[in-house]
Amino acid sequence: MEDKKILLIEGVYKHFPGVQALSNVSIDLRQGEVHAVVGENGAGKSTLMKIICGVHQPDRGTMTLYGKPLRVSNPNEAYSRGIAIIYQESSLFPDLTVLENIFTGHEIMKRPLRFLPFKVIDYPAMRQKSEAVFDRLGIRIDLDAVVSTLGVATKQMVEIAKALTFESQILILDEPTAALTSNEVDTLFATIRRLRDEGNSMLYISHRLDEVFQIADRVTVYRDGQYINTADVKDVTKDELVSWMVGRTLGNLYPKETVQIGEVVFEVRHVSQEGVLDDISFQLRKGEILGISGLAGAGRTELAQAICGLAHPDKGELILNGHRLNITDYRRTLERGIAYMPEDRQAYGLVLPMTLKVNITQKVQRQISNTIGIIDPTKERKVAATFMKQLAIRAPHAEFIVNNLSGGNQQKVCVAKSLAVEPQILILDEPTRGVDVGAKSEIHRIISSLAKAGKSIIVISSDLPEILGMCDRVVVMKNGRIAGELNREELSQERLLSMEL
């Protein structure tokens, strides 16, 4: 591989009101490499990427592209210099078609007739160019499909295609796999390798260290807005990376404590829901952490919602502490002690513009208010304080707006919300998605201590190491059915994957 540095960033500083987001940060990118950028939330990765593509301006520091100084004032300018970013959150327009999305902001224009003084959008030319790009990616896609009808993985390909229509040689991928299943990740990685082999360079931002080892050539670590280290991936171990990221060595990423597992407290018998769930049965014991694993679309979330009363299964029985439940009402399920923490805290889990206190007490409004519904502020504060302390939520006070918390702390608020109802059974849907290593470890510790306290926990996760590390038993789902069940002793990544696929 050539050692040509095409993008060089040195000594960049960036200050936002209240935070020094970056201080003296550097990175260099070579021709034809995948360069991973890792760090905990708040390490400054995203800020740096936004500086590279012109969303923010650096306070100090130099950037050079192909030996020439790089100064970009907006994303389109970055695109035209050959730098394209694929954002973490989808930046597509849901109601527009694939073709319209790809060219929004840089439509190909032509004069409708030679003598006319104005230009119009040239759809045939745009169509031709998009087809060429998708051919290059080896993907077939309907250019006239409305984006909101596409799956997450396809949307991502559209974003990559959008970047490629700019003739970009540098691609920045910000957490591209956060919402993908392992199959889709494979397709994405194949695309990335293909682009790299064509000589493109990529900056790859990720929380998932395993991916770094799978896809990247080099890796750079940031912590608290500062540059820590750069290394060839083949020369580092995962533990080294983790210690650079957190500034200390994490003894154990998955601090699962051995817990005495008790009697069966909850049983699901033959639950079916047309087209979604097919004859699901399993048991859950006191103190047990049960994992539900499977590809996205296998019916994991649907199952969780069916057993906590959010959905309406066609048939099946739920038995809690020996009593048959016939629940189709989430509020009643909550009162019986089954709490569900939804996936995607931003969309379903939290009321972002409101305070910690309000969020934590949201599910226990009845318990903290009197008969006519007036909330007792003392009780409310007490509940909030209890759980802030129990989960070590790092916020200045209970009146803090949840939106301003870091991802990890937001996730803890989500857990707190479900814990506040003092459930016997806690269902956690993707409890650590999109949180940094430190917070992840803390959440795992919390889950473990809850199990120790006698609660039964169901963890739904796409993160295989998490499932492997945390669970006493794993139910593997596939196409709405249970494909198998593995005990802790039988668990291995290979066995799980072979059952899921």
Added chain:
Amino acid sequence: MKKRRTITREATLGIILLAIIVFLSLTTSFFTKSGLYSFMLDVSPTVVAAIAVGMVIFTGNIDISVGTISGFVAYTAGALVKAGAPMVVFVPAAIAIGTLLSGINGFITVKFKVPSLVVTLAMNMVHIGFYATFLPQSGWIENLGPRFTWFGRGRILDVIPYTFVVALIVSIVAMFVMKYTRFGRALYAVGGNRQSAIFSGINPDTTVMKVFLVQGFLIGISALLRAMTRNEVMPSVFVGRELFFISAALVGGISIFGGSGKIVGAVMGAALVYLLSIAMIYYGLQDYYQFALQGIIILVAVFITVTDFGKIRKRMQRGKLKVAIND
């Protein structure tokens, strides 16, 4: 990938329109020279205005002062005619007033980050107050003469009003602009996903400012098309017209949340709103019944056009109707 064939909102609307026209033609005197003429004459200003407010709604904004702005446009034209100005003067001047007033709304929305609903609600009241306080006789000007009305009352082949031709041209140009210009694409982008519009190099503030100017220009045309059919102008007759304009756009399938919809929808929405009121007149319903019934029909129409029944059914089956989750 398989192409999904579904009936679009606009096609649904077209079918409903056709059904009403056929029904009216068979049961009333709608399909006669005078019936068609008066329909085209009435619908033209609303078509242009629905396009105007529709474009603003595309960006996720709304202007509820377009009724009162129309009043100012009409007054300006009337006053200038009274003062002896020729058409080449009073028409551009009146349109300029519309553009200016709408531009002020856009400016305040963009510059001071006030939601356009609030800005235009306030401006609506300011305008009404202005009519009563500062305009002589609240802006009522009569006996404007043929210099004012010849265009509004003119017709081709004795049946097609000149105003209808104008509305047609405006519709075609607007559809072209939405599909073939960067400005048109930017409207969808800003309303659909403001943040990614910024990331795509589109400046949302400039776009919103521009769309308010365009709206003002079109509202100017719309108000003139209506005013010039009469021998007098009275600004207060335009108060409340915004309800028709906005509902025409919404009935036409333009999403109130921005980022989605079509100009052709707004045009058909305007036609539908008018056909319904004509139908009610033919069947002898009184004014106030008309209003109430029209409101209900607008609700039903919007429900039909915005609801994706297939999707709802699918989600219910999957037990994943997302609204229920955040308990």
